Amino acid sequence: MATKEExxxxxxxxxxxxDIYETDNGLMIVMEMPGVTKERVSIDLQSDVLRIEGQIDxxxxxxxxxxxxxxxxxxxxxxxxxxxxxxxxKIAAQLEDGVLTLTLPKVLEAQxxxxxxx
Amino acid sequence: MxxxxxxxDPLLRLQEALDAFRTSxxxxxxxxAAGSYPPCNVFHTGDNYVxxxxxxxxxxxxxxxQVKGRTVRLSGTKSVEYAEKASVHRRERLAGQFDxxxxxxFEIDPQGVKAECRDGILALFLPRAEADKPRSIxxx
Numbered sequence: 001m002a003t004k005e006e007x008x009x010x011x012x013x014x015x016x017x018x019d020i021y022e023t024d025n026g027l028m029i030v031m032e033m034p035g036v037t038k039e040r041v042s043i044d045l046q047s048d049v050l051r052i053e054g055q056i057d058x059x060x061x062x063x064x065x066x067x068x069x070x071x072x073x074x075x076x077x078x079x080x081x082x083x084x085x086x087x088x089x090k091i092a093a094q095l096e097d098g099v100l101t102l103t104l105p106k107v108l109e110a111q112x113x114x115x116x117x118x
Numbered sequence: 119m120x121x122x123x124x125x126x127d128p129l130l131r132l133q134e135a136l137d138a139f140r141t142s143x144x145x146x147x148x149x150x151a152a153g154s155y156p157p158c159n160v161f162h163t164g165d166n167y168v169x170x171x172x173x174x175x176x177x178x179x180x181x182x183x184q185v186k187g188r189t190v191r192l193s194g195t196k197s198v199e200y201a202e203k204a205s206v207h208r209r210e211r212l213a214g215q216f217d218x219x220x221x222x223x224f225e226i227d228p229q230g231v232k233a234e235c236r237d238g239i240l241a242l243f244l245p246r247a248e249a250d251k252p253r254s255i256x257x258x
Contacts, residue, residue, distance in 0.1 A: 015151040017210040023201050030198075032174040032211060034238035064161035071157035072150045072171060089190060098174035098238015 011058065012074035016100075024112055027086065033076045034098035041100060044094055050091075051079045052100070062080035085110035142252060155216050156192070156240075166245045167222055174238030175211070181235065183242060185228045193217040225250035 019030040033041070036054035044051045054076040061073065082088070085106050092103045150157075150172075161168045169190065173181065176196045184191040198213035200206065222244060230245040 017149055017212075018210045019198065019200075019206070019210060020208040021200050021206045023204050027207075028201065028204070030211065032238065034174040035171040057200055061161070066159065067162050067167070068158075068160040070154065070159060073159070073221050073254075074150060097176065113131040 001053060001088075010058070012072060014072065014074045015078055016076040018078060024072070027078075029067060029080065029102040029104065031076075031078065031100045031102075033095075033100055036076065036095070036100075037071070039058045041093070041095060043091075043102070045082070045088060045091070048082050049051065049079055049080055050102075051077070052102070053077045054100070067089050129156050131165065142178050153220060155212060156191075156218075158220060159219075160220070160222075166243065167224075169220060169242040169244065171240045171242075172238060173235070173240050176235075176238075176240075178235050181233075181240065183231070185231050185244070188223070188225055189219050189221045190226065190231075190242060191217070191219045192240075192242075 010084045016031040016033050018032075020027075021028050021030075031052065031055040034058050037057070040055040040057065042051075044053075054071060056075055058073070082104070087105045087107045090105045094101045096104075154170045156173050159170045161170065171192065172197070174193065175198065176194055176246075181194040182192070184193075193216065195215050196213050198211045212233070225247040227245045227247040230243075232243040234241045234243075
C-alpha cells in the first residue's frame with residue numbers, strides 16, 4: 001500500500017473506503033468511488049497485485065467557484081495483494097451508484113467441501 | 119517533569135506536538151473527507167448556488183431533499199449489505215441514517231430547485247429567489 005509511484009495524471013489521489021468480505025465462493029471487495037463513471041475505472045492485475053484506479057472528470061466543475069468545502073475532489077487508487085487461492089481468470093467487476101464491487105472467486109480447490117463417508 | 123514547571127515546558131510540549139503533526143501521515147494518501155456525513159461542497163455560479171454531496175451507494179428513492187426559506191435539508195438512508203454467511207475482513211464503509219441542513223446566505227426559489235444524482239454524487243441546484251435579488255434602480 002505504501003509504495004510511492006509517480007503519477008502521470010494531474011490531481012490528487014485518495015484512498016477509497018473499502019469493505020472486504022469473504023463467502024464460501026470467494027472474496028468480495030466493495031469500494032466507494034463517488035463521481036467515477038464506468039469508462040474511467042481501470043482494474044489491473046500484475047504479479048498478484050490488483051490495482052484499482054478511478055478517474056474523476058474535473059470538467060464538470062468548470063465555472064463553479066467554491067464557497068465552502070468539506071471534501072476534496074480527486075482520483076482514487078488502491079492496490080491489493082491477492083492470495084494464491086483466487087481464480088485470476090474469473091475476477092468480475094460492477095459499478096453502481098459510485099460503488100465498485102469486485103468479485104474474486106476462489107479456485108475450486110479452495111472452496112469448502114463436505115466429504116461423505118462411504 | 120520537575121517539581122516546579124519551568125517556563126520552557128510549554129514550549130517543549132508545543133515542539134513535540136508540532137513534531138507529531140509533521141511525522142504523522144496526514145499528507146499521505148487517505149480518504150477524501152472526514153467529518154459530517156454526507157460531506158458537502160458548496161459552489162456558486164453567478165447568482166445561484168450548487169451543493170454537491172458524495173452519497174455513494176445510496177439509492178435515489180432513499181434520498182430526501184427539502185427546501186424552505188434559506189435552508190436546504192438533505193436526509194436519507196444508506197445501507198451496506200453483505201452476502202449471507204459472509205466473514206468480514208475489512209469494514210470501512212458507513213451505513214445508517216443521515217439528516218443535515220445547510221443554510222445559504224439568500225432565499226432559495228423552491229420552484230427552481232433541481233436535484234440530480236449520478237454515480238454516487240448528488241448535485242442540488244439552488245437558484246436565488248427573484249424577490250431576494252438586489253434590484254438596480256435607474257437614476258433619473
